[in-house]
Amino acid sequence: MAYAMRTLWFLSLLIGLACCHVSSQQQCSYLANVNITASDAAPPKFVVTPRDCCDLCGTTSGCVAAVYSNYYCHLKTSFSEQVSSQGSLAIITGSPTTISSAPTTSPPPPSTTEAPLPVVTVIRETTCQTSSVCNRLYDFTCVTNAFVSGVCRGDNIRTCNAAGTNVTVTSFQYSGCDGAPVNAVVEPVVSCEFLSGSYFALTCDVEQVPATNVSLNRTSCPNGCGQGSGCTTTSFFTGVCGATNKPEGYYTIPWCYPDFVVYNYFMTTDCSGAVVFSVSEPIGAGLCFESSDQQNEIENVCG
Incomplete structure (x- = not known):
């Protein structure tokens, strides 16, 4: 009898433990086209989704809110001040919500459908003075500006x-795209056309979100592609501010894509704040191009 009672007590304890299993999940609310001007709790970090930014804030000491913009998560120490900012997403964290979960006898079957990889659309505007191919590999006068x-x-x-057939350029009253839109111009995507005294190309490239912390070497050689003792190499890591590596005199965050590299230039040593401008260059071993002064052959190699 005593053995049976102990057995019943043990079984009831197991059932009670199974029924009371809980897990916690960080909860956030999202405000579109809103920026938070509070001080940063930590340096901004590259993340793929707003959900990732929410989770990052939840695990960062002192963070109570965040702003997700251009794949960067800006961790904030306060909810205020909230200001209008086109393209920004304010993230307000809340208390973790307790979620009860009942035990299951067997796990659900694994999904056979793979989640789509996150993508980003890169807009490239190329202007060339001498050639009709709009390609920096063949024309040192070509300059390609990049936008997201x-x-x-x-x-x-x-x-x-x-x-992917046209690009709408919407202008706003103030820098940072604040205020009301004042103008919108639709430009067709073109491969290379002669416009206003120069050749112009406009493309929309849908690419997978680039990986961070991938090595990138930009080598410049005066005696040919990768030749001679006069070569100099500037090294970067994608998604990481190159505070001591400053092509064009700016602090730099580069990103590698399959067919090109994008260098984002900043005024600040930690690459915070607005991007001053971005340029795209060819990428790949042996794919050298002339510098704008025709003094060197430049090669970008990623990975």
């Missing part, structure tokens, strides 16, 4: 349409 579709740069936002 839907993200503010200066006082305007460039956005590719779903078909």
Whole structure:
């Protein structure tokens, strides 16, 4: 009898433990087109989704809110001040919510459908003075400016349409794309056309979100592609501010894509604040191009 009673007590204890299993999940609310001007709890970090930014804030000491913008999570020490900012997403953290979960006898079958990889659309505007191919590999006068579709740069936002056939440039009253839109111009995507005295190309490139912490070497050689003792190499890591590596005299965060590299230039030593400008260059071993002064051959190699 005593043995049976102990057995019943043990079984009831197991059932009670199983029924009371809980887990915690960080909860956040999201405010579109809102920025938070409070001081940073930590340096901004590259993340893929707003959900990742929410989770990062929840695990960072002193963070109570965040701003997700251009794949960067800006961790904030306060909810205020909240200001209008086109393209930014304010994230307000809340108390973790307790979620009860009943025990299951067997796990659900694994999903056979893979989640789609996150993508980003890069808009590239190339201007060349002498050739009709609009390619820096063949024309040292070509300059390619890069933008992220839907993200503010200066006082305007460039956005590719779903078909990738045109780009809408929306201008705002103030820098940071604050205030009301004042103008919108639709430009067709073109491979290379002669416009206003120069050759011009406009493309919308849908790419996978680039990986961080990938090595990138930018080598410049005066005697040919990768030749001679006069070569100099500047080394970077993608997504990491190159505070001591400053092409064009700016602090730099680079990103590697399959067919090109993008260098984002900043005025500040930690690459915080607005991007001053971004340029795209060819990438790949042996794919050298002339510097703008025709004194060196430049090669970008990622990984």
